[in-house]
Amino acid sequence: MSDTHAQTVPFVRDTMLPQANPPTTEAGAVRWMRENLLSGPLNVILTLLAIAAIYWVVQGMLPWLLASVWNAGSIAECRQIIADAGRESGACWAVIRERWPQFLFGFYPNHLYWRPVTALLLLFVALAPVLFSKAPRQLLWFSAIYPGLAFWLLWGGSVFVPVVALLGLALGWAAFHFGQRISPLAGVVAAILLPVLWWLFLAGPVAEDLGNLLPRSMPWWMEEVRSDKFGGFVLALTIGVSGIALSLPLGIVLALGRQSDMFLIKSLSVCFIEFIRGVPLITLLFTASLLLNYFLPPGTTFDIILRVIIMVTLFAAAYIAEVIRGGLAALPRGQYEAADALGLDYFRAQRLIILPQALKISIPGIVSTFIGMFKDTTLVVFVGLLDPLKGITDAVRASPDWKGIYWEPYIFVGAIFFIFNFSMSRYSMYLERKLKTDHR
Amino acid sequence: MTETIARAIDRSHMQVSDEVAIQIVQMNKWYGTFHVLRDINMTVNRGERIVICGPSGSGKSTLIRCINRLEEHQAGQIVVDGTELTSDLKNIDKVRSEVGMVFQHFNLFPHLTILENCTLAPIWVRKTPKKEAEEIAMHYLRKVKIPEQANKYPGQLSGGQQQRVAIARSLCMKPRIMLFDEPTSALDPEMIKEVLDTMIELAEEGMTMLCVTHEMGFAQAVANRVIFMDQGQIVEQNEPREFFNNPKSERTKLFLSQILGH
Numbered sequence: 001m002s003d004t005h006a007q008t009v010p011f012v013r014d015t016m017l018p019q020a021n022p023p024t025t026e027a028g029a030v031r032w033m034r035e036n037l038l039s040g041p042l043n044v045i046l047t048l049l050a051i052a053a054i055y056w057v058v059q060g061m062l063p064w065l066l067a068s069v070w071n072a073g074s075i076a077e078c079r080q081i082i083a084d085a086g087r088e089s090g091a092c093w094a095v096i097r098e099r100w101p102q103f104l105f106g107f108y109p110n111h112l113y114w115r116p117v118t119a120l121l122l123l124f125v126a127l128a129p130v131l132f133s134k135a136p137r138q139l140l141w142f143s144a145i146y147p148g149l150a151f152w153l154l155w156g157g158s159v160f161v162p163v164v165a166l167l168g169l170a171l172g173w174a175a176f177h178f179g180q181r182i183s184p185l186a187g188v189v190a191a192i193l194l195p196v197l198w199w200l201f202l203a204g205p206v207a208e209d210l211g212n213l214l215p216r217s218m219p220w221w222m223e224e225v226r227s228d229k230f231g232g233f234v235l236a237l238t239i240g241v242s243g244i245a246l247s248l249p250l251g252i253v254l255a256l257g258r259q260s261d262m263f264l265i266k267s268l269s270v271c272f273i274e275f276i277r278g279v280p281l282i283t284l285l286f287t288a289s290l291l292l293n294y295f296l297p298p299g300t301t302f303d304i305i306l307r308v309i310i311m312v313t314l315f316a317a318a319y320i321a322e323v324i325r326g327g328l329a330a331l332p333r334g335q336y337e338a339a340d341a342l343g344l345d346y347f348r349a350q351r352l353i354i355l356p357q358a359l360k361i362s363i364p365g366i367v368s369t370f371i372g373m374f375k376d377t378t379l380v381v382f383v384g385l386l387d388p389l390k391g392i393t394d395a396v397r398a399s400p401d402w403k404g405i406y407w408e409p410y411i412f413v414g415a416i417f418f419i420f421n422f423s424m425s426r427y428s429m430y431l432e433r434k435l436k437t438d439h440r
Numbered sequence: 441m442t443e444t445i446a447r448a449i450d451r452s453h454m455q456v457s458d459e460v461a462i463q464i465v466q467m468n469k470w471y472g473t474f475h476v477l478r479d480i481n482m483t484v485n486r487g488e489r490i491v492i493c494g495p496s497g498s499g500k501s502t503l504i505r506c507i508n509r510l511e512e513h514q515a516g517q518i519v520v521d522g523t524e525l526t527s528d529l530k531n532i533d534k535v536r537s538e539v540g541m542v543f544q545h546f547n548l549f550p551h552l553t554i555l556e557n558c559t560l561a562p563i564w565v566r567k568t569p570k571k572e573a574e575e576i577a578m579h580y581l582r583k584v585k586i587p588e589q590a591n592k593y594p595g596q597l598s599g600g601q602q603q604r605v606a607i608a609r610s611l612c613m614k615p616r617i618m619l620f621d622e623p624t625s626a627l628d629p630e631m632i633k634e635v636l637d638t639m640i641e642l643a644e645e646g647m648t649m650l651c652v653t654h655e656m657g658f659a660q661a662v663a664n665r666v667i668f669m670d671q672g673q674i675v676e677q678n679e680p681r682e683f684f685n686n687p688k689s690e691r692t693k694l695f696l697s698q699i700l701g702h
Contacts, residue, residue, distance in 0.1 A: 337510055341536060343565045356551050437550060
């Protein structure tokens with residue numbers, strides 16, 4: 001280039017420089033190592049220490065894992081096999097091999113295992129259109145009826161119980177649709193009032209009568225499974241998935257309530273959020289299992305899993321409301337003003353402009369809350385339900401065959417929790433990337 | 441900045457009719473105890489192009505934000521297109537869908553494409569079918585000379601382009617009045633011209649416009665009235681030539697000498 005002797009003050013560039021490649025030492029693995037592992041004395045020391053730490057953990061665990069025993073009838077047999085092999089210690093996975101159904105299904109009847117499995121597989125089908133925009137939109141209909149279907153598969157009984165319950169929602173939707181023609185407020189009121197009245201007064205008798213009309217056989221009736229048979233991951237997933245699905249909408253409503261200009265709505269939302277966040281989850285679970293019985297009329301049976309789901313939902317919703325409030329606060333005022341200036345009313349502005357942006361900002365916080373809640377489902381052990389971590393593991397360890405086993409069941413349960421939670425975390429990162437449109 | 445408006449302006453459509461578009465009578469507004477707008481009286485006829493100027497904090501933005509009720513006034517009367525602005529939400533939504541507004545910081549919706557930004561309000565407020573709304577949107581995007589950006593997101597556009605999209609977005613609602621709140625203050629000098637050109641074109645078509653701006657060249661070229669505000673009051677208003685060449689009040693003279701001084 002002719003710019004090399006351009007030290008004189010008047011200077012005109014006559015050719016623009018093309019882009020050039022960096023020197024070879026500044027690219028590839030060599031550069032990566034130098035920059036990330038060996039960039040200075042402190043970094044070199046830290047790298048060596050980290051390698052030592054990894055070595056220490058691996059040399060401790062590897063012999064134990066390598067001496068794994070998969071075929072044994074009891075822990076004594078396990079230890080015998082390990083000793084015969086001349087090893088000091090070894091993992092006894094035989095307990096998982098023998099008892100895995102219990103970890104996954106609790107005391108759910110053996111011949112009905114297909115039902116929770118089907119429910120889980122169908123869950124993925126129902127989730128697909130909700131989570132991925134590429135999935136066919138028609139599947140959303142399946143997602144809408146899935147809660148009823150899953151309920152029926154898990155608990156069995158008359159098909160009319162979930163059908164009648166879902167009818168309440170359909171009724172609410174219809175009421176909203178027609179009420180809107182009178183006035184938006186009438187639509188909202190009707191959409192809340194009608195289903196509640198239906199569930200309170202009509203749903204029970206209607207379901208019972210329909211159930212009695214028809215034979216107690218397959219398309220209308222499946223063998224009932226009571227809640228005390230639930231356990232392990234069937235229980236954790238039932239509570240976790242319902243809690244996640246219900247707490248997000250409730251959390252959004254609470255967050256908007258807290259932002260509202262209407263004093264009463266705002267105060268109610270603040271009180272609810274602060275109260276629920278202020279007490280430990282265990283307190284709420286105890287309230288659900290013990291205190292609620294005192295308040296309900298004697299003789300009412302109110303399913304314990306349902307009660308726990310309600311409490312877990314309220315608990316997560318309070319946290320999610322605060323996470324979403326953070327997202328709402330992060331939006332510039334201009335977004336609200338632009339929506340107003342275009343003539344969008346409150347609900348449309350929230351739905352089309354504010355919430356899509358606020359929820360996007362809140363994704364990491366919301367997913368953290370979900371993950372935390374899914375792990376907290378193990379706390380139901382304190383109200384006598386058999387959670388996978390303590391409930392089932394204790395039951396297994398109480399049997400004479402496996403008395404004294406310690407690490408293996410916890411590692412197994414932990415691994416399954418990890419798979420679910422890591423998937424959630426990965427999904428949230430995928431969603432963040434997909435929704436990134438601001439190019440900041 | 442008179443030189444930014446070099447081309448000849450076609451004034452053939454810029455007729456002011458006798459029909460009243462906006463009527464403001466004895467309007468007062470307070471922020472808490474601070475009296476921001478004092479006894480504002482003002483009539484805007486259809487087809488008028490009014491430039492409002494004044495030092496910062498003089499209440500000029502607040503005034504035009506009162507016209508579509510982004511700010512509430514506490515006393516007096518504002519009638520827009522025959523609809524009085526009260527706390528009645530129906531009236532407010534009606535006025536807002538008839539009055540377009542362009543903001544200093546564009547306020548495009550970053551999660552929607554340019555086209556979606558433009559079709560959102562027609563589809564949801566006017567209930568225009570999607571296809572038709574998209575045609576309208578493309579028409580106005582062509583008008584502001586960025587149809588090729590329709591499927592990009594606002595973050596991918598330059599400031600000038602974003603502001604032109606914001607103007608197109610307002611126009612898609614077919615407003616009868618346009619409010620501009622310092623539309624060029626957040627732009628680089630290179631981009632001010634493209635936005636002013638768009639605004640001039642709009643004026644040539646006879647749009648009723650109220651514009652808060654410091655672009656005095658634009659005021660001289662397009663406005664048929666300039667309003668000078670200070671301390672929440674209208675201090676002086678006149679047609680542009682008189683206003684700039686022969687200001688009456690001392691406050692106006694000082695202001696003009698400061699902004700035109702160099």
